[in-house]
Amino acid sequence: MTPSMMLVRAGARSALVAAFRRLGVVSVNWDLLGDLTDVHSADEITHLVTAAYSTGPTWRPSKHYLEIADFVLGLPAGTLVLTVDTTARTLLVGTVVGPYEYWPKSALIEEGRPHRHVHEVDWQYEINRDDLDADALRDIDQRKTAYWLRPHTVAAITSARRTGN
DSSP: OOOOEEEEOOSGGGTTHHHHHHHTEEEEOOTTOOOOTTOOSHHHHHHHHHHHHTTSTTOOHHHHHHHHHHHHHSOOTTOEEEEEETTTTEEEEEEEOSOOEEOTTOSOEETTEEOOEEEEEEEEEEEEGGGSOHHHHHHHTSSOSEEEOOHHHHHHHHHHHHTTO
């Protein structure tokens, strides 16, 4: 069985990839949401996201709440994560080692916006993105911040590691 793996972008143009490595984390922005530590359901997150974001010009409830709900509620320790380093053309793979955390004074700043929603990660290896097939690259190149990769993509990533790429 192929393990699950979530892609979490390190900001626009991988702006936070060095900080992700250095701090051993993945994070997302969602700057209008506060601490979600005591939130335990996707319905609660839907309500909070709707209250915070529904007046924005690009509001689409499914786009917003699913991403943050999966990040907060769906990344237990042991889950594989991936982030993309667009400059180096590499994919950094690690394992979540801690629960969701909220960093009110986060040093993870992208374009003036703090990334306060965080998971600790043990970064384990990286692969060259060019070692993946076109189907896996299409999955990785989606314009989403945090999402589950398809099983084919996960298998391609883990296979690239096994072959030493």
